[in-house]
Amino acid sequence: MSIQEKSRALMVRQHQQVKNRQQSMLMRAAQELGLPEEASNYWNPIQGKIDQTARTIYGSSNASMS
Template sequence: MSIEEKSRALMVRQYHQVKNRQQSMMMRAAQELGLPEEASHYWNPIQGKIDPTTRMIYGSSHVAMS
């Protein structure tokens, strides 16, 4: 794999991780509030880019979970 392919794969993987984290947190919140499951399927990136605030909240950090 070239450097470009590796960087693209990393970017795509991070994008999907952020999306999955956000949707799983929204699903938990929807269940707690008694909202329909469809509320957790919200995903609205602008032109395929994740909002920086969303990336900061749902993106991976360097903190290990136990």
Template sequence: MDTQKQARALMMRHNRIVRNRQESMLGRAASEIGVDVDTAHYSSRIQGKTSSASRTSYDRSNAAMS
């Protein structure tokens, strides 16, 4: 696999992880208040990209465990 394909696969995996984290947190919040939400139909991505606001909110933090 060449470098461009590896970079693309890594970025796609990262976007999928962010999206899954966002959907799971939405589901947890909805269940806490007693609302039934279908997270699969919630997202409003353009061309498969997550918004920059959700990417910064649900992305990995810069803090490290010691």
């Protein structure tokens, strides 16, 4: 696997992880508020790019669970 393929796979994986985290948090919030589950299906990337704020909030961090 070339470096380009590895970097693309890493970007795709990070993009999917951010999307999954955001939708999980939205689903939990929707359940707490009594909203329908469709509210958690919100996903609004612009031309496939994740908003920097969403990446900061839902992206991985250096903190780990023990």
